[in-house]
Amino acid sequence: MSALKNDGTNAQTVWLWNEVGHTQDGRKEQIALFPSSPFSTPKPEKLLERILYLASEDGDLVLDSFAGSGTTGAVAHKMGRRWIMVELGDHAQTHIVPRMQKVIDGTDKGGVSEATNWKGGGGYRFFRLAPSLLQKDVWGNWVISKDYNAEMLAEAMCKHFNYVYAPSDEAYWMHGQASENAFIYVTTASLTFDQLRAISDEVGADRSLLICCMAYEAQGEALDNLTLKKIPRVVLDRCEWGEDDYSLRIDALPMAEEVEEILADDAGTHAPKKTKARTAATPDLFGEEE
Known part of the structure; x- marks a missing residue:
């Protein structure tokens, strides 16, 4: 043209x-x-x-x-x-x-429209960049940004772990899904062992649940159908949230299995001892739609 x-x-x-x-x-x-x-x-x-x-x-x-x-x-x-x-x-x-x-x-007749024989057509999608998930408090500690509500946080963590964000009307702990039997729950609460055991009972033996929370009692790691993650550490270690210098490496974002290995190296005896259901595949950001 x-x-x-x-x-x-x-x-x-x-x-x-x-x-x-x-x-x-x-x-x-x-x-x-x-x-x-x-x-x-x-x-x-x-x-x-x-x-x-x-x-x-x-x-x-x-x-x-x-x-x-x-x-x-x-x-x-x-x-x-x-x-x-x-x-x-x-x-x-x-x-x-x-x-x-x-x-x-096709109403733009200027520029190279005539040279390229442009008559109009096509389309595009407009996206807004979400605010940074983490920010420093007055003591210099990384905390969840006050700009994030519960829904935004849950969606961000689903994206991070390669889950599809799909809140359920049936169970409060179903914020996203990776497969037919693998789910994710995101909360800013600190969960006690009794709370974790109650959630484990609801999830059942035939399903697995990734729980992203602010903190949890270590005994909860013994529950076979749960995998527990602390939100700030997981996100801050690998995602570079909060950077404003374009240093975020899209191709380096870890999937759930990779994060599991990283945490195992850092956490020592507190690392999960089992591998949960593999997460669902997410299309490449720049890939062609099927």
Whole structure:
């Protein structure tokens, strides 16, 4: 769809403004999209077209970690690329969302629309980043953030251990499920042995339950159908929650079996002595939907 020609000239060291656009072109494109509130530092679409043409092919995934006004996503969309944009500023809503809507419905006639013969189409999903699960209290200790309610915490722990978040109306201890007989329960309470034994009786011999709690009495580890985890230690040791420097390694998040081995190394005699039901598989974040 691109008007660029693969004749070797596009990869030259010097890119002249009449070929890849000027900051004034980017400004004009913004005024056409948002007459009353144009983005202050936009890039021209022709510049992004040249970059994406050289660095990607049709169907490739383009990532812009600092999306600004959404020029990268808009051009990638028009060029038949998939894209992910990340933006913390308010312009994620005020500029990127309406801009991408105009691209999708075909009303964006500027930029490289004519060069790519763009007529509209496609779509996208909008996600909000949840607040950090952990924060330090006044004494410097890591605690569950006050911004998290019970539902958000349960969903976060289900994701961490590769369980499907699916609260049950039948049992208070069913917050998620990994298989037909494997469940997870998340609570900020400290559980006594009597409480754990009562839960164990309800779970029954044919099911297993992973309990994530603030603290528990060690005798509870003897209950065959329960596996017990302390929430802050499990999350803090491996997930880097609370980081704000983009250091979270998505590919390094542990599944339940891996965490079991890590805790066994750290906990010594308190490590669980048995392996619970394996957790359900979760699709890759960037994988194709089946």
